[in-house]
Amino acid sequence: MNPERCDVLVVGGGPAGSSCAWKLVQAGLDVLVLDKQVFPRDKVCAGWVTPPVTDALRLDLEDYQRERVLQPISGFRTGLIDGPPVETGYGRTVSYGIRRCEFDHYLLQHSQARVEPGEPLQSIERVAGGWRVNRRIETSLLIGAGGHFCPVARYLGASFGSTERVVAAQEVEFEMTASQRRACRAEAERPELYFCRDLKGYGWVFRKGDYLNIGLGREDNHKLAERVEDFLAFLRRQQRIPDDIPARFKGHAYLLQGHGDRKRLDDGVLLVGDAAGLACPQSGEGIRPAVESGLLAAAAVIAANGEFSAARLAPYCQHLAERFGATRPSRPGAFAQGMRSRLGGKLLGNAWFTRHVVLDRWFLHSKQPPLHV
Numbered sequence: 001m002n003p004e005r006c007d008v009l010v011v012g013g014g015p016a017g018s019s020c021a022w023k024l025v026q027a028g029l030d031v032l033v034l035d036k037q038v039f040p041r042d043k044v045c046a047g048w049v050t051p052p053v054t055d056a057l058r059l060d061l062e063d064y065q066r067e068r069v070l071q072p073i074s075g076f077r078t079g080l081i082d083g084p085p086v087e088t089g090y091g092r093t094v095s096y097g098i099r100r101c102e103f104d105h106y107l108l109q110h111s112q113a114r115v116e117p118g119e120p121l122q123s124i125e126r127v128a129g130g131w132r133v134n135r136r137i138e139t140s141l142l143i144g145a146g147g148h149f150c151p152v153a154r155y156l157g158a159s160f161g162s163t164e165r166v167v168a169a170q171e172v173e174f175e176m177t178a179s180q181r182r183a184c185r186a187e188a189e190r191p192e193l194y195f196c197r198d199l200k201g202y203g204w205v206f207r208k209g210d211y212l213n214i215g216l217g218r219e220d221n222h223k224l225a226e227r228v229e230d231f232l233a234f235l236r237r238q239q240r241i242p243d244d245i246p247a248r249f250k251g252h253a254y255l256l257q258g259h260g261d262r263k264r265l266d267d268g269v270l271l272v273g274d275a276a277g278l279a280c281p282q283s284g285e286g287i288r289p290a291v292e293s294g295l296l297a298a299a300a301v302i303a304a305n306g307e308f309s310a311a312r313l314a315p316y317c318q319h320l321a322e323r324f325g326a327t328r329p330s331r332p333g334a335f336a337q338g339m340r341s342r343l344g345g346k347l348l349g350n351a352w353f354t355r356h357v358v359l360d361r362w363f364l365h366s367k368q369p370p371l372h373v
């Protein structure tokens with residue numbers, strides 16, 4: 001049987017893979033996206049998206065929201081778990097809420113790449129001029145976009161978990177019944193973020209149209225299920241959520257920028273998105289870094305003009321560092337951690353600090369210029 005050929009094989013059709021594919025297809029390359037799942041597929045995620053994502057991909061939001069949930073967000077309710085809340089309003093849309101099953105499917109279609117759904121990556125061999133994948137697909141360039149446990153990242157030496165400091169998170173998303181909608185005091189335009197007292201993570205309540213997403217993520221996963229239960233008890237005491245939410249939470253882990261040291265490229269191969277460990281260290285936002293790294297990788301590939309040596313692809317890593325900051329792992333000492341908890345706890349009750357530092361700087365990156373690729 002003759003092998004199937006493509007210029008670029010993207011492993012993973014999430015936001016990173018589809019953004020990269022979109023840019024490469026625009027440049028005239030023949031791109032094949034391989035994903036182990038059939039779309040539309042779900043992904044454990046709160047579904048909060050910042051405007052740089054929709055801008056960078058030039059998404060037609062009118063078209064998007066015709067048949068999908070697109071929840072405008074114009075404020076936040078924040079605080080410590082068990083502390084008093086701070087309300088921050090912007091009077092304009094500063095973010096959106098989406099459902100990943102809809103969003104990721106839309107991005108994949110928007111990419112106009114060829115898609116091979118329902119096929120996991122099972123084997124990678126180097127052959128003359130590139131790669132043979134799954135013993136049947138030949139390509140000059142391989143892009144690893146398979147999320148945190150991406151098999152291409154493993155091929156490049158990633159050691160999933162053993163030396164990496166991951167964020168572990170659990171969440172539930174469900175469509176509310178009429179009585180749940182009445183009982184839910186969380187407002188759709190104003191997601192709620194409640195930080196753990198040690199500031200190692202936060203929980204959220206995110207209402208998107210008729211859907212409710214509740215979850216909690218932390219830098220350490222010790223007793224995570226118990227912490228989720230405590231968080232839910234707090235929300236119920238405050239009457240923020242209905243009493244009868246589904247019991248089954250789903251979990252996932254991922255890497256924050258600077259919390260791991262994955263090799264991100266080699267001859268004929270690049271990693272993007274969660275596979276490269278790029279989520280924002282303060283907020284855990286991973287969709288924007290996934291999209292932006294996908295676009296930066298595509299730009300490096302196009303500039304390499306068919307010669308995909310590690311040296312020719314190296315500008316990709318420089319552009320990642322310019323956009324997302326230091327890539328070296330850093331770990332706060334015990335003293336720094338203690339100070340962070342004591343000071344941070346007080347500051348999170350302060351309206352000025354919440355708006356200008358927590359929300360504008362850490363969550364919305366409002367001072368960061370748009371990405372021009």
Ligand SMILES: Cc1cc2nc3c(=O)[nH]c(=O)nc-3n(C[C@H](O)[C@H](O)[C@H](O)COP(=O)(O)OP(=O)(O)OC[C@H]3O[C@@H](n4cnc5c(N)ncnc54)[C@H](O)[C@@H]3O)c2cc1C
Binds near residue numbers: 036121145274
């Ligand atoms: C609980 C939770 C809440 C989150 N909330 C937010 C949020 O609100 N906003 C935000 O910006 N970020 C959030 N994140 C982070 C965000 O979900 C990720 O950073 C983002 O999905 C990364 O996109 P990606 O394209 O790199 O990977 P993914 O979205 O994980 O996509 C990877 C794709 O690769 C495919 N794949 C995997 N293995 C293989 C294989 N072997 N062969 C073929 N295909 C494969 C998968 O099926 C999948 O389609 C959250 C994460 C968690 C865990």
